[in-house]
Amino acid sequence: MNVMDTRATSAMLYLDGVHVSFDGFHAINNLSLTLAPGEMRAIIGPNGAGKTTMMDIITGKTKPDEGTVLFDGTVDLTRLDETRIAELGIGRKFQKPTVFESQTVQDNLLLALNVDHSVRGTLFWRGSKAESERIDKVLETIRLTDARNRLAGSLSHGQKQWLEIGMLLAQDPKVLLVDEPVAGMTDVETHLTAELLKEINKNHTIMVVEHDMTFVRELGVKVTCLHEGSVLAEGSIDQVSSNERVVEVYLGR
């Protein structure tokens, strides 16, 4: 029973009353959050606020102790595993850039394409023109056309971040969960990344976790601040950054 009888919500992602604890530590505590279709949302919050754990829950890596997690208003994500959730169209970029280091940039994108992912399909796979065109397009978007035959492991940190975003694009999901995309990037790169995300947001729903407030400001989207596993404040960047509690626990005086 993955699909509910009626659409419970119009939201793309809907979290309600989610709890998770690890050995008595409450990582997520009555977390409720909704993400509308086509929206881009920035998530901020101090270390240990539960940002990554929240992503783990949405992508099926961690099962919540209680609470509702719905995708597209109909699909109960808590019952599905990572593979199934990815197939539904939720893509994820990790906090630490995770690409297939011993394979070329091009192969990384090839692996990400949302084509037949079965054992048989991959064994008898032969490239098609459409596929290579898509890869070319993504390579262009993430500015790695020249590096297409290099091993991903030899890329710079920023390039790896982009490659991972590129892999998300190739995967073409409905929702992108992006965890700290600009960590370790130069100012120029940060700026370019913000532009890139805004571009992607035209056709995709995005949730971005980031500490870099300049970057968050540049995105210019609704911000949610998490603290101790639940929502502390929500609103525009100016509203949130002027919130007393947010300043106290996160931004600092």
Place this chain on the structure above:
Amino acid sequence: MLTQLTHGIATMTRRRALAATAGLVLGLAASSPFAPAQAADDTIKVGILHSLSGTMAISETTLKDTILFLIDEQNKKGGVLGKKLEPVVVDPASNWPLFAEKARELITKDKVAVVFGCWTSVSRKSVLPVFKELNNILFYPVQYEGEESERNVFYTGAAPNQQAIPAVDYLMKEEKVKRWVLAGTDYVYPRTTNKILEAYLKSKGVAQDDIMINYTPFGHSDWQTIVADIKKFGSAGKKTAVVSTINGDANVPFYKELGNQGIKATDIPVVAFSVGEEELAGIDTKPLLGHLAAWNYFESIKTPANEKFIKEWQAYTKNPKRVTNDPMEAHYIGFNMWVKAVEKVKSTDPDKVIDALPGIEAPNLTGGVSKMLPNHHITKPVFIGEIKGNGQFDVVWKTPGLVAGDAWSKELEGSKDLIGDWVGKKCGNYNTKTNKCGGQGS
């Protein structure tokens, strides 16, 4: 290396590549992996096939030294047929397929005249096809389960009727044992020996309830439960004894547990077929006083031949504490038989030696003269020894004469009609009922 070569090959022209590959392949394969055998016609090569590493090294290394010692002694006497004997030592590393490989190497490459080797049954089984195929001689020095008589193998260890049955007879007569624990390691020798003993005991009127059979894995080290079970089995009001076919390694913890749980030989004696001087060297034997072992040789037997052997052996190994044991004596007998047979036919040709060996007599170390029988087993005396506090045995009983080794047990259904006779019938499994060679021959 290989890739480099293949890269090279790939860039060559096809014809040259083919030629080069052919040369390379043959060169690689034909250049034997061993140091080139010297063409020495002035020596006779003797192969030694005992594990020097791995789990069996514990038992077999001594036998390698024994043959080296015997060869050394023989060479001091001028060798055989005027030629010196040259030992060829290989290490089959307690690995059964490696035994076969090494046997093949000894015979084909080193061209040995005879091989002394193997300890476990499986190693013998593994090399058997090789000796048959390449027609060479193996002297096998360890007590074993019998049920075999091969043209190329000479069995100088005890067959079950030369060890197990006399021991049980002794316990029945001397100790009035009525209840029996047959404890063994789960492999072929204990299984077969226990089958034979079970049949034998039943033929002597022992009830099924009075026989307990227990098998443990190799290297079993936690004997608490089994020793307690033995104790329990022994408390049924009848005199109880344990017949142990427990394999070498597991014996030390077994005896330690027996000693600690206070099972004394006067309560429940244990008679073992695989525990000799070498195994006792690893145990404090004081708590084991009076437990028994059945062998065809004990170091403590006082004969001039034995005393001389021990003295020379200890001098050879430069270790005044080095013990001797039954399989060593088996090699001693086997080696001397082979020397006599070679001198009789004035040749080391395996066919001639194999035909000459039955009937050859050689003195053993316990004062008798053992004889090679047509079934390729030998005659041996059987001794029952009690463990003494100093790690030696005290002989408490012996057979009046020498016992002829049976290749096929009379107690087992499948083999009671079989005999091995390589002199008259030229057959290892001759069925005396059907008068045909080849088992039941039905």
Place this chain on the structure above:
Amino acid sequence: MPALAGPFEDSVAKFANDEFSDTEAAIGEVAASGNALAPRIIGALQDGRLSADPDSKKVFITQTDGKIVDATTGAAVDKLPDNAAAVRLNNRLRRTVEAALGGLTLLSSDPAKRLAAAQSVFKSHEENLLPTVESALAKESVKPIKQAFAEARAAIILFKSDASDSDKLDAVAVVKARGDQEALALLTGLGDQPPLVAKAAASAVSSIQSNLAMWSMVQNAWYGLSLGSVLLLAAIGLAITFGVMGVINMAHGEMVMIGAYTTFVVQEVIRTRYPALFDYSLLIAVPLAFLVAGLIGVVIERTIIRFLYGRPLETLLATWGLSLVLQQAVRTAFGPTNREVGNPSWMSGAFELGQITITYNRLWILCFTLAVFAILLAMLRYTALGLEMRAVTQNRRMAASMGIATSRVDALTFGLGSGIAGIAGVALSQIDNVSPNLGQSYIIDSFMVVVFGGVGNLWGTLVGAFTLGIANKFLEPVAGAVLGKIAILVLIILFIQKRPRGLFALKGRAVEA
């Protein structure tokens, strides 16, 4: 043949014939002679101190103080004749000796001898000893010995054909109260009895049997604890090198072996130089084994392991190679055969607890294991080194930046794990072979324990070891040793499916990073 003076001398001279039947006759005659020397002769015979000269037919006693006396006269003799040899015994004769000695020492002034005598009479139940037993019983004041005499008397009465039914019924009750396996053996071996007695005996047998069956559960539990302690001891060093450091050390078993060989060397030195210290040999061996194995561990860490951090599967290969080298090195240095490591007196023997036998060596090993565990736990928790170890293993970079010399800590941690394996070797030398193969037989079990318990958790290792030990010992009587072990392995495989990180797995985000 020299002329012999009288029947006692005739009897004693039979010892010199070196025939078991003559020796047996001699024992009976000497014991029955009433001669004052009889207990000394038979006591000497039991201990192998009775020698005889086959030519002169003279028999001598070597006293415990080394002096030699003529067995017939008690007169001191300078030295044994050259061809005198100890009078030989076999098991049947040993039993005869025990029975004879039992009769002779029932009235001994030494309480221990009286107790032993009573117990041997219980087993031999010789009818002609009844009057002696009864008079001893009447005189006895020490309670447990009095009890033993009563049981010995009951045993004799049960086998006495002319005893009255009521006496026999009382005797059955006494033996039933004893309730152990020997009582069971006595009652089941009774033979023909009057119907009333037979019935009482049968009910006593079944009552003892059901009592013993209950005790056998306790016994299994004890055996399980004991096996668990051995597993724990073998695995605990691995829990450090593998569990805490993540190094798959296939040479762990060889560290155990080195510990055992250290014990052997210590005992050799003690045997040849300071025999009086033998009972302390293990106490001396423990720190030495820790140092030797620990030092070798540090050397291994410095020369091999440290180049392989973060690649545990490669350390597996390298340490496997190392284990081959170490095994063969020991084989070359000490020879391939087993080496004798003795049990000190306090590790030998057993005592009865209810109806189960607890051997001292197993008990000490259990205590020792728990002590090692406690010390290790305390060390990790309360010492600076322990703190540093935990810091380094949890976050190497952070620890390094806080000024901890990580490479030193690595070496010490590995040394500690190896040293503990060495200590395990000391204990295992008491129950197992000391041979180059010693380590191999424990390595797989050790890995199973650590993985089952949960890597990186010492408590998990403790619980894992005892769980596996007890499960094994409860399965063994049902399934046999081999099938029991197979069942345990299959259970571990299935268990890991259920809990892929062992019994006490760490949860949360950190472990998956």
Place this chain on the structure above:
Amino acid sequence: MTPHILTRSLDRAATAFVLLVAAVGVLIPLSNLLLPQGSMFQVPTYLVALWGKYVCYAILALSIDLIWGYCGILSLGHGAFFALGGYAMGMYLMRQIGSRGVYGNPILPDFMVFLNWDKLPWYWYGFDKFAFAALMVLVVPGLLAFCFGWLAFRSRVTGVYLSIITQAMTYALLLAFFRNDFGFGGNNGLTDFKDILGFNVQAEGTRAALFLLSCLALIIAFLICRAIVSSKLGKVLIAVRDAESRTRFLGYRVESYKLFVFTLSACMAGVAGALYVPQVGIINPSEFAPANSIEAVIWVAVGGRGTLIGAALGAVVVNYAKTFFTSGPLAPYWLFMLGALFILVTLLLPKGIVGTFNSWWESRRTTGIAADEASAAREDGISAAKMAE
């Protein structure tokens, strides 16, 4: 298989390797059978048997490399699949003995006769047919691997945990096959084979043919492995090896991939075992010993994991060294050499022989730092990140 898979998988080195093995497979038997004995180029029969054994080990090494080198599954129990394949073949060979056994029983193998078995156990049925036995050579190891993998991969048992339970599996099988009650001959195993498909196993011609077959099997196994690693499936496997959860988040069902290669690899190991048994003439439970499986992993490490040619080469090199060192004056010290070899290879040649050669070759061709790093990364087998998991 469709031709594009074949053409894609045969690059220059692979073609050369296939040609070399084919040449070995043809020339050694020819030289053994046709050239006169004692001639310089005549390969004696015992060397044919020896090399036949090496070739079987090479197939086993390939099967391990496929899962370890490419998918990061370190099995310390692969010897079990090899041995099961060997037992399946051994059972066929036992049944072929028929009434030529020492007891002359037409149905029961000798070990059953003297242990008083009165009839053949059910699991021995069918093994008198070669086709059935050949099927079992694939099915038995494959099925075990499938069941084992299905449980383990679905529960996400990874890394050392998986290695240890594979070891537990082979250890349990070792104990089981040692049991005489199990009906496989206990410690002595199966031996004293007479003929295979009507040909005498001892005959030179049969040996030569078996050798040729082993080489053929090696080529086929190699081509299958090449086909897999050069397809997109191969890229997915490497992805699983390097970043398992990333692969999962891309929508790949990682457990299916692992299960597929694990089962395939077990079948390959089974074939290797089946070819091994008639050539060495015995199969016994010691083939299940965990030490054997670990040794096989070491062949792959020595040759170069993640390079198929390296795995095959490693098996041959290590076993050649073993043969060499266990004879002659070095015999008592060969364990020192073997042990030292393992230590030195892991310390000094972490990429193995072929891996090291490859990176040297590549750095010579393209003297860019990037390429060097690239090859380093490619050959590094399992990345540090993966290991920490």
